[in-house]
Structures are given as C-alpha cells and as structure tokens.
Amino acid sequence: MTSSTHTPAVSRPRVLITGGGAGIGAAAAQRCRDDGYEPIIIDRVVEHIPGAIQADLSDIQDTARALNEALRGGPITRLINNVGVVVPNDAASQTLAEFDLAMSLNLRCALQCMQALLPGMQAAGFGRIVNMSSRAALGKDLRTAYAASKAGLIGMTRVWALELGQYGITANAIGPGPIRTALFDKANPPDAPRTQKIIQSVPVKRVGTPEDVAHTVSYMLDERSGFVTGQVLYVCGGMTVGVASV
Template structure:
C-alpha cells in the first residue's frame, strides 16, 4: 500500500543493484518512496548511480550526485563484502576491503545525509549487519566489521535521537540470493544441513529482509532505535543475548 505522506520521499540504498539491496529498493517503491541506488553495477536500475563504494573519493562523488536533487532523510547502508577465510589466512588487504565497504562507507553515507536529516528534524538509518556478528567460522573480517556496524548503530541512536533520527541494524541469517545458491546448491548435504539448523526449516529470501527494512524506515517507527532485528528464522535464539 502506498502512503500519501511518503510519496516521492527518497531513500538512499547502497549496494542496491542486486540481492537484498534490489529487493529493498523494490519494496521502497511499493511503499511510495523513490529509491536512489548506489552500486558498482547499476544496469537496469532506474536512476542508479555507479560507484566503487570501497573508494572514499568515488563514494563522495556518488553522494554528491545523489544529494544534488535535495536532502535525503532515509538511508539503508546495505553494501558489503564477505571475503571468507580462516583466521590464520585472512589477508590484511581483505580486512581493509571489509572495513571500507562494511564500515567506512556506512559512516561516510550517514555523515553526508545527516545535515538534511537534522534540518528536517527527521531521519531513518538502517544498517545491514549480519548474524555472523555473533561469531562464525571463516569470517574474521566479516564478523568484525558487521559487529562494528552494530556498535556504530548504537552510538548513532544515542547521539542522533534528539534530532528525530533513528538508527537500527538488521542481522540477516541465511538468505537465498544468487551468491547463496552458487555456494550452496539446493541438493547439497551442506545446504540441507543449513536448512535443518533453521527453526522455521527454510532459508530466508531477500523479500524477508526488505520487509524488516520497510518497518524501520517508516515514519511511525520513531520509538525504535539502537536495536538489532535478526531476520534469521530463529537461528539466533539461544545465541544472541536477551
């Protein structure tokens, strides 16, 4: 359903060209927003802005382009990279890349949009963390940066609430994207084991995550901030703190 009050309000979505980001952009359109997507590949994305978000200068250029049409008061920091490796073999270059995409880019985007949010007395920030922030093998760089993103989310919630700006994080569990399917063939024993470990006995979809993003972007969600919403089919039960 489209809400007249949100008609033509813009939402900046990083990494919105595919997977969870693309589903989020589509849900934002359905909710009556105008998504502004920044990604490395933006083919077939209406109004998409191409940029290498691991590069500070290119990110700044893309943000300037996005804001040329006026302030943007909703932000989805979705872009990220996994770089799997065991702790002994995680390279420093991989670690630096994870920091750049999973942490630095989120901070840079928030700082660029914040003046407009403060002037409007309203803002919604949703940071895409991961269930891996709680710990997962072969994820030193990924887990560290996704946990760091949760820490930043909490700080932003404390500092920005007085300006009408909320900041929350989402922690997806296993989500059926193209990348997931390539790494986990449907009939593989490992894939079946993953599904069996999920209490609801299925892998999530990008739409599952987009639905959670939609709630946190809504103007009516102003009393929810500094929280982590795990979209994981119950996998974090007994793992995450109460």
C-alpha cells in the first residue's frame, strides 16, 4: 500500500496596491506577481481584475471599507500608494474642489492606507512602503494642486522613515517623469509637436514606460532593501538633473 503526502500550498506575501487597475499601478501589480507576491488591488474600475476590490479612494468611508476587506485575509506588510489624480489648471483658476480632490486621493488616502496596515507591519517587525510621488513635486506649470499633493507625499515619506524604521519598516518614494500610459498618449499624441518637445527634453530621448517604474518599485519592496529609507528616486530619464537637489 502506498501513501501520498500532501504539501500545503505556500502563501505568497501580499502587497496592497491602490490604483492598480491601469497604467503604472497595473505594471507594478504584474511585476509583483512576477516577483512572487500576491497583489491586492483597490481601484475605482476593477471589473477586469479578478479578486480586486472596487472603491472610491477619494472617499474616507469607502477607503476604510476597502481596507477592512483587504485585511480580512490577514496582515499585509507591503504597500504601494499609487492612486492619484492630476486635475490640471493654472494657478489663478485651480478650484478648491480640485484642490480638495487632489489632497484626498493623492495624499490622505496614502496616510489612511499606511495607518491601516501599520499594526500588522509592526507585529511582523517588517514593512515596505512605496509612495508614488512625481517629478512635478519639484514644480510644473498647470499643477498647483497636483504638485502640492505629490510634494506632501514626499514629506510624509521622510517622516515615516524616521518614525517607523525602528520596526523594520522602510518608506520610500518614486518620482516618475513622463510615462507612456493611455492617459499620457491621450493628452500627448505621439506625433504632436508638444509631445516631441517633451521627448527632446528627456536626456535619454524617450518617455518612460510603466515597466520602468515597476522595476524601481520591485527594488523598494524587496526585503533586501532594508537599509534604504526616506529616499526619493526619480524615474525620469534624467529630467531632474540640474533641478532636484543633490
């Protein structure tokens, strides 16, 4: 009589990704799968993503509901705060409603997600937080609300690095430059003179891809990156050289 042994499935480390339904977030989610993680995606449109959680992350109560749902499966020790909105407008015309939306979705949501996951990270003595900022945090026309929210995200990243390092938790930010997503192509047709001007302003003479950013996310999520925290890495093809401080 022969006997068979059953090897239980090994659960994969989970990563919470806000705004993981498209663009940079979707590329980050795929890279997480490739790296052996299980991405837990929260986004506004998720019908095309099995197991994702639908939520309006600009709403505090709906965000709380989605986070509770995500954490039902247990603690999550990796977080990518990626969701965001641009709301472009000149300084004189930027509305307070646009400003409030940018602050809620780009900034408040990140804080709320971190606070929800923090107890599990502290209990594990390990955590990785990646905040998706922007090169626009350094200043960009038509971006009053957006730049302010993304600069605020960098400020929070630095504070979290100081406060959470003692628990084995790192917090870092990524500042993408022009990245070719569906939204970018819609606003910047490939053959348009304005698009060509953007490309020529990039030292590597191309716009980035979501996968370029996802590769950086992968490094920051890795457990071997524990001595890097409170940093901002601009994935911008060199556009910030001469602009960002050394």
